[in-house]
Amino acid sequence: MAVLIVFWQKTLQKRKLFCDLWLAFLLIGSQSIARAQCVDPVLSGPPVWPPYINAETDEGIRSGVAVDLISKILTNENISFEVDKAKPWNRVLKQFENGDIDILFTLLDTAERRSFALYTEYWVHDVYAIITKKSAAFSYSSIDDLKGRPGVMYHGVRLPPPLRQIPIDNQHFTTVNEAHLLHRMLRHGRVDYVLASVASFFDLIPEGFDPEEFHVLQSSAVRVPVYMAISKKSNCVDLLETINGKIRVLRDEVAQSLYAGKFVN
Template sequence: MLRLLTLFFSSLLCATAQATCEQIRVNGEHNWFDVSYRVNAQAPLQGLAVDLANRVFAEVGIDVEYQAMVPWKRQFLQLETGDLDVVIAAFYNQQRGSKFVFSEAVGVEYSTAFIHKEQSAAFSGLESLQGKRGIQMLGSSFGDQFDSYAKQNLTISTMDDLDRAIKLIALKRADYLLYATHGGRLKIADTEYADVLVDMQPSISEQNIYMVMSKSSPCLEHLDEINRAIRRNRDDF
């Protein structure tokens, strides 16, 4: 009997320890230039969202454990299974909203279509994307309204290599690249195609950026504290 009680309380202590948020497992998009990105597959995650996350979790008193690079879509699968606690920057859509917990907004992002300068006259708004060859990053979402429109009306291929996507537009092997406006401008300015590519106006979407948490994360108990820390720090985003 004593042995059974000992095993019971040991198991209880073990479960309690596992359910305590002492360290938070974090990851993010590796191609979202200046928000959340890596310079190569082995490099650490960096960007505005990383800087904000570090400040937020430090204020809450949680150690951050950044995970190795995995594809964007797999990160959301890991959130579902509880193998990841937080994706530090993502847009909201209904599918994600039904599966995960969203923090308060950490910032706002505009997205647009990047096009070849010589073809700019053919682009004047959302409807002008119809009948043309588009590219977007694997797992990208630009909000429910645009995603629904794109699914019904646009021809878009997905790609996991931003540099290659930019090159394809510059070489006119594709017609437009859907990407974050500010980050896209910065990224393209640092390539040999800076004088070749421009962004279409107006933007295709304006979306809030959020931290996205797993519903099974023990760190959810700190969500109110996390949101307060976000409010104190998001002006620097």
């Protein structure tokens, strides 16, 4: 009887090993098929969103954290690709919806976009917060703490709630059309705080400014997940899980590079 039990145990172990190997074979095979179908995909995104997407150079080169990340992922998969020229965002979305653009390297989530986009897992959080001078920091627990304090933001930025209510409620709030004015107004005491994407604010610090001059109030931080997406009309749809696997490995490294040392209580 004992011999029979041992025989069946070994048989089951062999069957499990065979099943594991077969599943691995299927996974490798499906990934190979996905790569074979995804030929020279066209990549795009918003025209500029620093530091995720930098302004296009005069030579037509696009760079930034998002561009570098998807380039690294596809290169590691031996997939050649084309980074599209910068163009108006509405045109990009339309071409993406039609399948003329295969992959967007940055996209925020909306129900409407999910009708034509296959979203990856989030690859970074774009953190919005109140930024002050280090020498003039103040405590913050709610937007009521900002009453009477002058503030500023870059015109046209879509703030997440509850921060988006601040410019509405505060009569001492203003907007500017040049990013460098945010840092200058804060440095010279013309405002008490800036509302901004933390990554963008520090990426755009003017020459001669020290990042250590500024404080991010962690209690005000709102994290907005940022995704990549594949057009549902693209031949690259089967690449989704491969991209997700790479994102899981790399996103902590991305967050560390963007936000290390930039938060205070």
